[in-house]
Amino acid sequence: MTKATLQRRPLVKQILANADDNLLVIGGLGSSNWDITEAGDRPLNMPMWGGMGAPVGMGLGLALAQPSRRVLVITGDGDMLMSLGSLATVATQQPDNLAICVLDNEKFGETGNQATHTSPRNNGPTDSGAGTDLAMVARGCGIADTGTVREASQVAQLVKDLRAAKGPIFRLVKVMVEKLEFVMPPQDGAHLKDRFRQALLGHP
Template identity: 55%
Template sequence: MTNPNALLHRRDVVNELLRDRGDILVIAGLGAPNWDVSAAGDHANNFPLWGAMGAATMMGLGLALAQPKRKVLVITGDGEMLMSIGALATVAVEKPANLTIAVLDNERFGETGMQKTHTASGVDLAGIALAAGIRTSRTVRTMEQVREIRDLAHQGKGTVFALVKINPEALVFTLPPADGVILTTRFRQSVLGDEALYN
């Protein structure tokens, strides 16, 4: 039986989500999720957000719709997701089969001093996603469940939302490249190939 209060280690979670990633495209929400994705290994198919709080899910949606043959994984935090809660309604309406959203929920605003977010007071983001119409929406508290989310992301048979409950630990930063031009150009070339050079 799953401990209803179990918390996972964020980098264990991200490492597992990105294990044997193949050509999956990753949008990394600003702050700690960005550092976690970078700690798992810099990759041309990563697009780390240095700013644009609240944009990760909508960027993932746009990418999934524009590249329906590619799998898209958004890895972001609870504070970022709370800022763009309406995005879940749009995702539910569009129903991209190739989009998985993994929210690392430490119940804290990590970038501004670890103040508690609304999830610490019982706001259920997985429940909100389900109510919006994302049928595969769940709260994750074990590594076995993380592996299930990873498998669903690679299968690409429907929109997936996972609220992953993690420990509010502070870890050493592993920073991705910070130059927006380099990141954008690299990602476009990785996604579009030679076509990126002419558009």
């Protein structure tokens, strides 16, 4: 498989361009949060600081509770691998306002770029060598609209789909391994929760 060429920061900036109050964004811990914050910190972003495996479940709950809003989960492959079962639950619920975008760098980037299960392997002749395909996992869980994005030419459609296509949708985006500066959102979880609720509901 060819090496990934997409860069996560400009990609996320494009995905979140002109985000309005209709868009609720859940950020996966680590690199996805820094990407989302660089695109512009806003009260309707809910970054997971250390809550690995939590974003899709939280996105699902929010999508069901707020059916008139768009909910977008942007997270990493390591995080997604920790909560594969949540994809099956998304499929059973079929929220039409939920989009999930996994930025797959095939690494646990935040903790030092250890290979995740999506990395190709070399375990001998009986091993296919293919890493876990999270888009196929999502499809197998029962999410009908899934896809993988590798090329810049696919990005405009990706953005449209994530922002507006009928959910639930799942997109796997193969991104480069890069060393990027931290761009951190506020670190106080209670503050993040309160400002999110205030912006969404009008009270903390």
